[in-house]
Amino acid sequence: MKVRDAILSDAMDIAELLSGFHTESRYGQSELEFCKDTMLRTVIGFLENVPETFCKVVVSGSKLTGLLLADYAPIPFAKGVFSRVAFFYIAPAYRGG
DSSP states (O other): OEEEEOOGGGHHHHHHHHHHHHHHSGGGGSSOOOOHHHHHHHHHHHHHTTTSEEEEEEEETTEEEEEEEEEEEEOTTSSSEEEEEEEEEEOGGGOOO
């Protein structure tokens, strides 16, 4: 496995991986249906806004198996920035070692 910066050509694979995130999360148990087009727009937004965003993927062979998408924002009451994790996900088959 290898961790690397995500690139724009990863967008479709990231969106597909995040469909698994949706299924496993509480959203998958709700009435909120996964929309791949919406997810793809969100992913492209993250990838096009580096360095305000942080996008890493885990690759096993040629397959994306995990990801971390986060963003940075100014602290509203002090000088500095903070980071918020939007998505952290590892495909089930690649967890645990």
